[in-house]
Amino acid sequence: MATYQEFIQQNEDRDGVRFSWNLWPSSRLEATRLVVPVSCLFTPLKERPDLPPVQYEPVLCSRANCKAVLNPLCQVDYRAKIWACNFCFQRNPFPPSYAGISDVNQPAELMPQFSTIEYIVQRGPPNPLIFLYVVDTCLEEEDLQALKESLQMSLSLLPPNALVGLITFGRMVQVHELSCEGIAKSYVFRGTKELSSKQIQEMLGLTNPSASGPQGRPAAPQDPAVTCRFLQPVHKVDMNLTDLLGELQRDPWPVPQGKRPLRSTGIALSIAVGLLEGTFPNTGARVMMFMGGPPTQGPGMVVGDELKTPIRSWHDITKDNARHLKKATKYYDALANRAAVNGHSIDIYACALDQTGLLEMKCLSNLTGGHIAMGDSFNTSLFKQTFQRVFSKDHNGEFRMAFGGTLEVSTSRELKVSGAIGPCVSLNAKGPCISENEVGVGGTTQWKICSLSPSTTLVLYFEVVNQHNAPIPQGGRGAVQFVTQYQHSNTQRRIRVTTVARNWADAQSQIQHIESSFDQEASAVIMARLGVFRAESEEGPDVLRWLDRQLIRLFMFHLRRSPFLQVFNNSPDECSYYRHHFVCQNLTQSLIMIQPILYSYSFHGPPEPVLLDSGSILPDRILLMDTFFQLVIYHGETIAQWRKAGYQEQPEYENFKHLLVAPVDDAQEILQTRFPMPRYIDTEHGGSQARFLLSKVNPSQTHNNLYSWGQETGAPILTDDVSLQVFMDHLKKLAVSSAT
């Protein structure tokens, strides 16, 4: 057998699953002692170009509360044409279509290499993709122009049959009707008045008064003429909408001196949600909100319109001075839940120099699987490319997005599900495998993931429930099945089933085996997510203490300093932004977020990763740091001088030119795949932007280390933070003291 390293890699490649432990302690007690729970990172839509979907329905276990899907781990009696469910042991006959089954004639789902398999199923009419743009018009002219162009451009990226809608807002909220010719129509709503979903639909004329008879809704078929007024196929309204976007004006209401423009973001969103709720419930849809500032009026307002009152900071929050925080958060939470229930996801593209209220609004995306993008202006490539990247396509020419996903988890008896952390909401599906201990979003076996991308990754926490006195026989395996139903971007309904199994091991006798099966990377991410989840829901310092207590043995130095847990130096919005991405990215990306990668380029050899340490900052090096959110190219002092002197232009210094280009090329490569687009920073020794680098590296040399101050071995960092060395020293001390 290959090394665990390879095993893990294989498993990840095939199933998109990485467990913290690849051997499971067989009793509850032992499992608890392991500190890091049995848990896994699961990427439901991991790209599997080599996996052709099958065009039939999965075969389900007939037990009502099981419904597990036939998989390679099932025992099959080919002669009797019976299979046994490996989760509930129910014996099920094969359906008639499987009559020809035999040892040699197996359906794909029984083959071991198809531990992950994807079915295409026919369920109702195909649902087109729906994109509803919600656009802030309280922007600077330049920003608005850029945004309008981006939106117009996006129309060409949408599939022709996708439905598209437009809501604009400022002081008022306008829902634009797209079907009419001639006069452009829009429905206008006051930005300050909260309306129920029903009211919104009535006001938009979406309810058919005659249908509300005593009989309720007799199959209430959607009247296309009605719904289509606001959501139209792109190919029909392409021109119209382009013109409409072109004519968008800045919010015309005057903004007095010393005031913020009035922005009715809350109402705009509630109308968007209400509109979709009324017209396309349980159909995948994407609300894309573009905002250039914080909501300043109506429900969901984050800050008043007085400029003299700044938007809340961590300080205000700590002091409980953020007036609107709780109310707004509650409001957006409710909206997010409504959207999530209907399978609609909400993206937030916030471009402003100041905060825009992501802290309050984060749930919208967190719960619905939407994206959050944050930038300084819509007129930056950061936004433009990020937005473009949303519509990127895979090698099949299909969008890298899926909608309306539900994830169902089944476990074998010894294992139960504690919960999940990721861009999902609970569907409150009760089942036999639900653990009493809730971790993350628990109490259910099903989660709704409104929007999925190939990198969307959830962490699932399990609990070993097998009692110590009921040992599992040698070679026993525990199994977990993930069933993900979703709406593919080509409007197909698909089900992906991943079934994995791990061996049980007795922790007392096989502790070494278990230790060796530990997946350090996965565990780091898993624990970090837990930390972030708790940070979101609890007070910051408490989480740090919890983490310190819990993870004393783990390598968590960088996590501790990361914006995910540490709010210092980051605005509430930034924290929300970072956390959002942290909880939905896959393992690799998550690791980058936790511990940024630092490459060093020099004449001394090929680029090499170096320690994220101030010691790595040398005058004759070019550093490329990738923190996921930022991409920093840092030219050392000497390099910078050379560059300034223009040596790269001289033929005899072509090698220098190559040196300069190398990190840029690498950065481009990263930029092209990364979503959201990272902030790209090209700086040099002494540049103001160098702070992005300096804030990340381990401060092994500071103004406090007198002995190293001023030496040429690196760049001292002006910080009071402890260095890794000090941290480790403390850890050791603590470890010893706690042991005693």
Add this chain to the structure above:
Amino acid sequence: MNVNQQTPMASPYGPPQPGYGQPSYAPLGGGYPGPYGPYNGPAAAYQPGAPPQGYSPYASFPSKAVAANPVSDLSSPLDLGPARGPLTSAPRPVSTPQAYSQYPQGDSQNGPPPMDHSMAQPAHRSPVSQPYSHGAMNLSGPHPSYSQQYGAPPPMQQVTNQMSGMQIGSGPPTSVGPGYAHHPSSQPPISAAYSSAAPPSYTQAPPPLSAAPSQPPPPSEPAASQPYYGGPPPPQQQPFPSAHHPSQPFVSSSPYLGPPSQPQAPPVSQQQSFPPGPPAQQPFPNSAPPPVSQASYSGPPPLTQHSFPPSSQSGPFPPISISPSQYPGPQPQSQPGPPPFHSGPSPRGPIPPPSMSQQQANHLPPGPMQQQQPPQPGMQGGYPTQQNGAFGQPRGPQPGYAGPHYPGQQNYGAGPAPAPAPPAQKRLDPDSIPSPQASELPAVQKSRHRIDPDAIPSPIQVIEDDRVNKSSEPFTTGVKGQAPPLVTTNFQVKDQGNASPRFIRCTAYNMPCTADMAKQSQVPLAAVIKPLAMLPPDETPPYIVDHGDGGPIRCNRCKAYMCPYMQFIEGGRRFQCGFCSCVTEVPPHYFQHLDHTGKRVDCYDRPELSQGSYEFVATVDYCKNNKLPQPPSFIFFIDVSYNAVKSGMVNIVCQELKTLLDYLPRENPEADSVVRVGFVTYNKVLHFYNVKSSLAQPQMMVVSDVSDMFLPLLDGFLVGVNDSRMVIESLLDQIPEMFADTRETETVFGPVIQAGLEALKAADCAGKLFVFHSTLPIAEAPGKLKNREDKKLVGTDKEKSLFQPQSGFYSNLSKECVAQGCCVDLFLFPNQYVDVATLGVVPVSTGGSVYKYTYFQAETDRERFLNDLRRDVQKPMGFDAVMRVRTSTGIRATDFFGSFFMSNTTDVELAGLDCDKTVTVEFRHDDKLSEDTGALMQCAVLYTSCSGQRRLRVHNMAVNCCSQLADLYRNCETDTIINFFSKYAYRSILNTPTKTVRDTMVNQCAQILACYRKNCASPSSAGQLILPECMKLLPVYLNCVLKSDVLQPGADISLDDRAYLRQLLSCMDVSESHIFFYPRLLPLVKLDGGSLPMAVRNSEERLSKGGVYLLETGLHLFLWVGANAQQELLSNIFGTPTFSQIDPNMTSLPELDNPFSQRLREIIDSFRSQRSRYMKLMVVKQEDKAELIFKHFLCEDKSTSGGASYVDFLCHMHKEIRQLLS
């Protein structure tokens, strides 16, 4: 006047009327001029003693002028003209001179009263004495003319004949001359009264008066003996003329006998008077006959003829008719002739005085001078002065007129004359007495003939008289206490310090000095103010005055604005306020030296010192929020629900707006209007449109959240028409298409107005909303209404609730609208109940208008609607206005009527004020007024012009104050009183059962008339109805008000219609309310020439089967086609000679190339152009179903809803009065 025999009379009269009319014109013409003169004259005469100098000058001038005009008038108007002309002219000259002298006297009214009294009495008597010659002459002078006109006289005669039973004295008189005839008639009544009742009751005053005058007449009368009337009448008539007042007294029933005699008398008198009129008179008489001859006027002739015939038939009449000629003869021959007349006159004189006073005043001028003189003499004879005193006032005028006569009067005064007169009256009285006293009813019943409709006061006659007498001479406003010409008269105004009657009309131009007097008389003291009235092109609009940065100069205490009534003192360094007497420093930049009379040297250079109306430029202090205003905006709200689209309204509006937008109001015709426009369509949601000029296509913004209305856009909603023309046109083209297939039937209304309000708020400007609405707003929204039409409530005590708004929502909304200067005009296109009472709340409170097109159909109603819309959009108006009426100490504006809102008790707030809107203000005493200073009122309206300028328009009005009731009665205006009464009543039904309101009105009118009778009229039989000259039409008009749809609805009148009319009336001016209550009925006969045919009275009896008539109500135009109309006539009008081929559905006449058709269409056009609302033409064929509607407007007839006929009502009124007197 009119004898019981109405019917009999009717036929004859029918014709007579026309005849009368014509004749009347002539006479009137003559008469009027005279009258004016007389007034002046009287004054002068009186004054002569005291103020002669000053007054005289004035008086003289006016008089002269007047006289001159009259002459011309006479000539022109009358066919008789020629004859009369000369006569009149002749007389006038005579009169004028006299007049002048008299005038002076006349001017000092105060002086006059006494004079009058004396005069009056004397006059009566005088007639006898002087009389005869002069008196007769005088009387005759004016009378003649009347007689002619009146044709009435004939009636008189007839009456007399018929009358035997009834005395319609007053009636005839009225008919006769408005002025003259009446006089005669009135006198007759008096005489009658005297004879019969008078003696008893009158004994006091009457006796003397009557006795004197009447007696004298008797002698003469005897001749007429037949009916004492006959004889007396003539004489009486003469007196009547003077006594026209008597005419007032219509003998309603039997009692009228007296009147009849009077009428007769009047005619006679008139005729006589003419004779007296000396040469001129003679001509008149002749002229009188001519009228008959003139019969040429198809219409008139018959009438006259009839009348004449009757007259001729009847002993008296003949005399009368003859009398003219005869009299003339006699008169001319010598005074002797007159004497008889005088005798007549004198008796009448007493009676006449009241009515006469006015009429005479007018009339006198012409022959006046002479006539008056005679009367004066009588007056002077003034035995009765005391008695007369009471009457005196009425007579006063006469006296005044007489004034000139005085000379002669004195002679007459001899008194002898008077003596004779009485007898005559007495004789008459007997007859009259019997009937009335015996029992009116029996009398009526007995008399196969009921009261003669021709014998009761005729609005037509009054209107004609006024027109003839007053239209030729510009009306100058400088003289206090002078009633302007009637609203039906075309006249020019010269502003000499008081506001033109086009801006302000008062119910009384002599205000009682004390509250007690006011209460006693019950005459309402009110002013009907039309602050932004349009002036005819030949009158200068108010000048604009700029007092610089400091703003208009005002009194420090009461804040009255600088006006001609501010008295500069201390060499011009200070001025004393005419309103509160406070002394204020004159700012240095405004200082000017005074001349020797104490006037500022620059007085005539400054409009605010010499004019009654002018405008100040307001400074920023007068602006809301101390910010200069923005130009106003117009916002159009078009209902696009199913009904609105289906009726074609949406299409029409959109089409029309495209062109109409080029005619938005502007002050400089050269420049573009600065008014911005916005568009909204709605059903149960609102659609706003962005029509910003930079857009290629308009954008529609739907607001469905009607529960909490807001403005969805700012930029691009209100735009300049020229900037956004393309976009707007595109929008208006598309609206009908967009909603062509709508199935939405529900509408909202409250949110619509809220939206407009928000829009104006957002734009920070004032403006006007044009709302085109079709149905009851039942959609869920603020201001939602339910159908509450419940006809069962009509007539119950709960009826009032139907006129009250359903909820307070709209009242609150209008408050907000007014605060913002948001005026709302509502165009309704209902197919069923829409609750006008509630929907109209906002328009009515914001100075807006409601237009209603029930069952609107594009084909037939298009023109009417579009014309209304055009006018409404284009008409000059002010925005965000505040009006305040300041008064001099002693009276106070206490109540206001019209389309406005008041948040306190003094400021009338008008979100919009257009040129058609009228505010009626009632005044009450809070102290004693002084006769010396009179009463002042200043109406200041602060508004934003259509170009966005803040202005202050100021109207000043000074009226006299009187301590004698007679002065009050002599200088009031019935049309204005009716305007006030109707507004008052229409408002009262909101809180009071309709029946109570009606009763209250009748009661108040009865009190007014009873008070007159008791305090001002010469004694006469209780059975006699005596009406003040100025108010002789009060009963007929009042009856029209009582019968109106609002107060007495027919079964087919919807609640909406009533509510609509109720609101409509609230801001009508006097001319509109006049035609509204008493429509104009024109016989379409010879239409050649520039003048209109004379109207006929609104009664079915007046319609000839062979004729075609045009009826104008102010809201509708009817063309009634008699079943036997001449083929030629039909061909000329309709292009078809066949009655049956006339399409009753046509709304416009075919354009035929014949003079008749052209002229008719011209007339119709000119009628329409005079009204603020377009009148749709309806063709009504006799016996057709539609005739019911038409008949509804024949307001002298019994109405189907139970309204009394004029005659019946008059009887009723008389009864009421008698009850009050007893």
